[in-house]
Amino acid sequence: MGDGRLRALPPVRAVPAGQVRDALAGTPTVVVLDDDPTGTQTIRDLPVLTRWGADDVDWALAQGTPAFFVLTNTRSLGPDDAAARDREVVRTCLEAARRARKDVVFASRGDSTLRGHFPLETDVIAEETGEPDAVILAPAYTDAGRITLDGVHWLRDGDELTPIAESEFAADATFGYRSSRLADWVAEKSGGAITDVAELRIETLRAGPPVLPTARVIALDAVVDDDLRAAVLAILAAERDGTRFVYRVGPSFVRARVGQPEQPPIGDVELRDTVGGGHGLVVVGSHVGRTSRQLERLAARRDLARVELDVHRVLDGDDEHLEDAAMTLVENLTTSTTLLATSRTLVTGRDEAESLDIARRVSAALTGVTARVVAASPPAYVLAKGGITSSDVATASLRADRAWVRGSLLPGIVSLWAPTSGPPLVVFAGNVGDDDALADVVDRLEAAACA
CATH class of the missing domain: 3.40.980.20 (Four-carbon acid sugar kinase, nucleotide binding domain)
Incomplete structure (x- = not known):
């Protein structure tokens, strides 16, 4: 798989951020376990914690925002320490949510260039919260040219596309990999343990309100944020019907999930x-x-x-x-x-x-x-x-x-x-x-x- 050009795509189906905000009423607060602090780049006016004592989490929940970040910094840790830290954070957040009588859902925010502890981190969340119906995999970071198309994760420069596994990031000394197709990447990183991966393709997202496929991992195509917001609406509808997800996502999904639009820089x-x-x-x-x-x-x-x-x-x-x-x-x-x-x-x-x-x-x-x-x-x-x-x-x-x-x-x-x-x-x-x-x-x- 070599460099290529962005193929002709169906027209973008506009999904306004306001439509997602309207759908958020009564939905759980998203707790974003951020494996380094760069997951906050796409959003604004959300709380972030760098410590997770009970009083810190109580404070974050009390702000009434649709999500808050907890900086776990697990990308800098070995697997055992990363798992222990995630477990501690999830348990603290679940206890705080029970005290506040609020529901929470967890997002494991990983790197948009596919570096980090996967599937370890989503496995830990699943163990602590009860096995989910699926893991939502959405590493796209549209602002930085990291997109997913045809189930493959790419680096985009204009209309030029480079498969992510052919980038310098795939040669990372700690988190290197060989696969650009997300289904293959999941199998690779799980040592062959996870092969049940469904792809929600761009044609489906842009044709109309999509129905989520059934699989252990659901990989989302995304070229622009409208694609992600279309998927988020389907995810919220499924959650209202009782389906339980854990999210493994890049920065753009978080922005879509909390109903924030792409925004200009601070004035x-x-x-x-x-x-x-x-x-x-x-x-x-x-x-x-x-x-x-x-x-x-x-x-x-x-x-x-x-x-x-x-x-x-x-x-x-x-x-x-x-x-x-x-x-x-x-x-x-x-x-x-x-x-x-x-x-x-x-x-x-x-x-x-x-x-x-x-x-x-x-x-x-x-x-x-x-x-x-x-x-x-x-x-x-x-x-x-x-x-x-x-x-x-x-x-x-x-x-x-x-x-x-x-x-x-x-x-x-x-x-x-x-x-x-x-x-x-x-x-x-x-x-x-x-x-x-x-x-x-x-x-x-x-x-x-x-x-």
Whole structure:
């Protein structure tokens, strides 16, 4: 399967977001277990928790929103730890829902490039909630060009399509895979245990109100959000009739499921009201090629104060290196936008477990230095580049236990969180945006901070 072009498709069947909102009355609250914080990029004005104590979940349920996010960060964990964390979160949420006399349904938000613990995470949810009738599989992220068509998941660039298994993401050291057809991917990731996969194709979604097929996993085609909203209406109807689902989804499904339309980025006035004065701290842990190109463009456009953590010195336990980095960052923030990044050579281990351990140790160094900087001299904002980096900055550096997602800084990507205390956090996935995206976002933030 090689590169191709988008084939002629049936006309889009318009399904307004308002139609989904009307159908949400009396439906369960969606608890989105987000395996890194980038699942919030497509939505706005929903709560997000980075801790899941009973009082935190009580607070989120009390907000009365159709969904809330719980940042589990399980993509950075090994399988056993990921399962244990998911189990703890689900049990806490079920108990809170019982206290509040509310119903909940769970979404496992995974990466739109198919990386993450599947089917482990949906299996854990199923064990804790009772076996569902089906898992809804919808990894599409339409804003970022990740679409599903004819049961195959693609990277889209205009009308050009590349099968996802031929992308750099499929070669991930921890979560790599060989299959682009979702049915084959499910079989691959489950070790052949799950082969009962039905495809809800684009022709069915656009022909009229669809009927969901019957299977253990239902894979949704989606090229635009109207396709997802059409599927959501069918899902809600089935749930009202007693069918029980667990969702394994990308960012776009969440937006469709809560009845939010595609929305423009946050306006300049709202951005100024959210961002503090001074300069911002940009923290980069992602090593994908896209991030490295974005860093080059940022450095070419803006006079940055740059501090680099040498990964080999981090892994050698060089604490003096970290202390020097923190002191330099605090000094630089008084006069300019400041960048904290790891050295760009990716260091991996001999196997999946060792690679994850290296990633965690490097992320711990980044977030530890960031925490020292924030405590000594809070920046106007913190921009975290990379999914695991964003999660660790939110939890370990900013201790943003509760926050509101205010919206995106670019169309459908790069979300702005307003924690209930502390500086705002910009969550910027490693694998989204064109080469100028990081520089464009920093330009907007600095203009707001210095206004």
